[in-house]
Amino acid sequence: MNAGKTMSLTDQIKSALEQIKMVKGVENVVLTQRDGNPIQSAGVWLSKDEIFGVCSAASAIYNVGAHLHPNELKYILLEGKKSKIFIAPLKDVDPNSPADKILKMQGMANLVDDFFVAISTQPQINLGGIFLQTRETLKKIKKVLVTSGENFTPPLREFNEKSIQNAIAGFNVKDEVQEKRVLSRNSFFVSKEIAENVSIILKNFAKNVSNLRNTIITINGGFILSYLEKNSDSKNEIEAEAAMSFSLFSTSDRCAWLLKKMHVESILLECESYFQFINRIEDGIFTCKITKGQQKIGLLRLILPHYIELIKKNIEKARTIPKITPVFDPKQLLGQLVLN
Numbered sequence: 583m584n585a586g587k588t589m590s591l592t593d594q595i596k597s598a599l600e601q602i603k604m605v606k607g608v609e610n611v612v613l614t615q616r617d618g619n620p621i622q623s624a625g626v627w628l629s630k631d632e633i634f635g636v637c638s639a640a641s642a643i644y645n646v647g648a649h650l651h652p653n654e655l656k657y658i659l660l661e662g663k664k665s666k667i668f669i670a671p672l673k674d675v676d677p678n679s680p681a682d683k684i685l686k687m688q689g690m691a692n693l694v695d696d697f698f699v700a701i702s703t704q705p706q707i708n709l710g711g712i713f714l715q716t717r718e719t720l721k722k723i724k725k726v727l728v729t730s731g732e733n734f735t736p737p738l739r740e741f742n743e744k745s746i747q748n749a750i751a752g753f754n755v756k757d758e759v760q761e762k763r764v765l766s767r768n769s770f771f772v773s774k775e776i777a778e779n780v781s782i783i784l785k786n787f788a789k790n791v792s793n794l795r796n797t798i799i800t801i802n803g804g805f806i807l808s809y810l811e812k813n814s815d816s817k818n819e820i821e822a823e824a825a826m827s828f829s830l831f832s833t834s835d836r837c838a839w840l841l842k843k844m845h846v847e848s849i850l851l852e853c854e855s856y857f858q859f860i861n862r863i864e865d866g867i868f869t870c871k872i873t874k875g876q877q878k879i880g881l882l883r884l885i886l887p888h889y890i891e892l893i894k895k896n897i898e899k900a901r902t903i904p905k906i907t908p909v910f911d912p913k914q915l916l917g918q919l920v921l922n
Contacts, residue, residue, distance in 0.1 A: 591726065592622050598723045599624035602716045607707035609665065610841065613723065616641055616696040632840050639837035640700040644669050646830040647851055650823065654853035659709060660834050662844040667837070668701045668709050672724040697727060702841055776900050777808065780893060784810040787889045791882065793873035795856060796820065799893060801866035804828040827869045831860050857882070861890050864897050 599611045603624040610625040618638035647655050657670035699720060703709055780799060788794050788810055796811035804825035811820060835846045849860040857879065860869045868890055872882065 594726045595622040595723055596624065598719050598726070601719045602701065605712055605715050607703045607712060608701060608716075609704065610700075610702040612637060612640065612700045614640055614698050614700065616645065616698065618642070621697070636700075636837060636840050639833060639840060640669055640698060642833045643830060643837060644671065644698055646826060646833060650826050650830065651851065651853045651858070654855065656852045656854065657713075658834075659850040659852075660838055660846050661705070661848045661850075662838050662842065662846050663705065664844040665705055665838070665842045666703045666707065666709050667834075667841065668699075668703070668713065670699055670713075672697050672699065672720060672727070697724075699723070773900070776896050779896050780808045781810075783889055783892050783896070784808060787870075787885075788812070790885060791870075791872060793856075793875040795871040795873060796823075797868070797870035798824045798827070799863070799866065799868055800824045800828045802828075807866065824869070827858075827860055828867055831862070831867050859883075859886060861886060863890060863894050866897070868893055 595613055599613060599622055602608055602611045608625070610623070612623045613621045614637040615621060618634070618641040620633055620637040623633075643658060643660075644655075647658050657668065660667040660669070701709075701712070701716070703712060784797055784799070787797060795813055796809065798809040798820065799807040801807050804827075806821060806824045809820055809824070831846065831849060834849055838844050838846045845862070847862050849858075851858040851860075856871055856873045858869065858871045859882070860867050870886075
């Protein structure tokens with residue numbers, strides 16, 4: 583790949599991303615590879631470390647989502663108080679486009695999700711409307727990648743030191759900022775009464791939400807506090823889903839902090855046949871999977887806050903219960919030691 587051709591390709595992508603950036607409400611647009619390496623961006627004002635941090639985080643978010651919902655995931659929407667962040671592969675832009683036909687002829691139809699677009703917007707913006715407005719531009723980006731004459735497999739570019747500097751030059755780069763982070767450990771005791779209350783809340787939620795597949799409350803670290811499932815999923819499958827959902831939320835929170843210095847409040851994953859909602863509850867998450875049907879997504883988003891608030895109140899109550907410090911008694915573990 584010669585330098586002129588590389589710049590021509592990236593310049594075309596840059597121009598397309600700038601068109602998305604001009605849509606009202608859009609703040610930042612990033613195109614990245616599935617391996618986390620950046621390709622191009624528009625509107626981003628980040629340091630060198632943050633550029634690769636955001637790209638790797640966006641890639642990690644989609645990879646975890648794809649692991650949770652193999653062959654099903656369409657896009658991921660992160661929402662916080664300051665912004666919304668939309669992450670999607672180029673594969674779902676237009677499955678019947680000429681670019682896809684080229685990929686199928688070349689036997690590379692499954693490689694189009696190796697490239698991701700991450701779009702951040704103002705918090706009040708309807709992201710679905712923005713996606714419709716940018717559809718043609720995303721199709722253009724996909725066409726540029728497919729018809730570039732390059733091998734359509736990551737890495738699209740080799741990232742030696744010179745290539746890295748060229749990539750950085752394509753971004754708006756600010757000075758590095760030193761940040762101090764403090765780690766804290768939180769724990770609380772869940773009484774039988776509180777556990778029963780939470781279980782009742784989940785059952786009431788299931789009664790009022792048709793087509794519910796499962797719902798799980800997961801605390802920090804991916805441990806299940808309570809769950810309800812209507813499918814034949816085994817306990818091991820539920821535990822794996824809970825841990826992966828928490829990992830997805832944790833990674834998403836990191837990405838949102840890098841982009842907007844905000845915490846993620848909720849995540850929506852749209853799949854081919856169902857939705858997954860993930861909401862923050864203190865140091866854990868509430869997650870549910872709902873089959874697409876007669877119940878509208880807008881109504882679901884109105885119903886969820888009520889039940890999440892009830893769950894939060896019970897968790898807050900659990901925090902007020904005095905922690906019981908276990909007493910280590912060697913006699914109980916080793917038995918009575920008799921000396922002659």
